[in-house]
Amino acid sequence: MSPMNASAQGAAIDVKGLRMAYGKKLIQEDVEFSVAKGSVFIIMGGSGCGKSTLLKHMIGLLPPAAGQVLYGETDYWAADVAAQDAIRRRFGVLFQGSALFSTMTLAENVMLPMKLNGDRRQSAAERRDRAEELLGLVGLSHALDLLPNEISGGMKKRAGLARALALQPEFLFLDEPSAGLDPISSRKLDELILDLRERTGAAVLVVTHELASLFAIGDDGIFLDAVSKKPIAHGAPKQLLDSCDHPFVRAFLRREVPPEGANDERE
């Protein structure tokens, strides 16, 4: 699915003319893409190209230097605080390091978004039931009352995903979900993401450079380049693997050393 297709289908997220910078240091510019409902969109690129920064612009943690991030018709960064809050309540975010609150059990971590932003009529017991259901969904029903420091990295990722799903998000953002996981855990997590896309119909945006993962789950994507500081390819990862002309993108996706000249300035 190309960005054009996503727009034609009624995109859930539209990024227009985004310019990312830390002070005077430009990170990326002319970033444009659309994410369709019920699709998995991959942000690809080498280390340090600005993938996680782009995610921060999209989830409201870092204002862009220019451009728009539209959720439906609303530009997040031009909206007032109340509208931004309303948009944020439709987010589910899995951070790279899971970002579980270390003093809370897994169940409490999952219950927190419900307590803060969920239905106020929901009782503590109902929240607990929902947390059990979500942790069961990610295969952690045996670990409800464990603290984050008592579980493995893969379990933390899954618990983080359960927390991200607590409020039935329309927009699911996953930052390096399979980084640091063994191949089996990584594969299971990919299947879980696909399963969630089917069940919830959420627009899923994934930042990753794990090749196996991006080919397994990506419906569409964008490739950020650290040298030109612009996106250099759009499209589904499998499609880019077969037909992208850019030597660096092709080498990246085939896990090859780029041809002479394609990456002189990249490392």
Add this chain to the structure above:
Amino acid sequence: MRPSRRAPVLALAALGRDALARFTTLREVATLLGEVILALGRLLRGKARLDIADTWAVVQASGAGALGVVTLVNVLIGAILAFVGAVQLLKFGAGMYVADLVSISTVREMAAVITAVVLSGRTGAAFAARIATMQGNEEVDALKTLGVSPVEFLVLPRVLALTLMMPLLYAYACAVGLIGGWAVAVGMLDLSSSLYWSRSADALAGTHFVLGASKSVCFGALVAFAGCFHGLRAGRNAAAVGEATTQAVVSGIVGVIVVDAVFALCAYALDV
């Protein structure tokens, strides 16, 4: 080697950069202070999202949890004051005035300052380390994406807890400081217990307690604020936690001494 012609320019540029950096820090302090005040306003209107369990845990850790070290340090300070004072006072036969010296200096000055310094190293450092760790683990970002202000959720409970606990710890520190002085006065100077306590009661006035308690409230807020401020502005690497902790302790202690000096000037000007 001849000094470069550009050396003065470079030095001036460095000075300018340093001044700008300090100005930026001051602006950040003012911003956080404003946010804390606004969060307090929301709390008073019942609109703040305070984690009661976390607030209670902070109250316990910064109050009851600090009793041991506050006891030890203040007993010893009381005893040291009595001992040092006695050495001088005995030279002109005024040994009994050691009670006046210990009681006034403890209640008016030492109990509040020493307790604040101890808490800066203990509680302020713990606040900075906790929040800096959360910053590194992206927990602060996670709070923001949940629409929760880190100031409301992390800073306000800590500032409130320590501001409320400090006057209680101050009162306790006064009591144990006086006991430390009593032990030296009775054990080494052969003063009677009744004389020590009656002289102390005569020497102390309500204004001494009011002054000490007022300082303790300010010190509590200052130490907690310094800890939270350095925790929140910490970087995202492992070294950042250590740096934030060190800066929190240094700022806390320096801040306490500066505020104490301001109190001393005000008390002098008001003839208190």
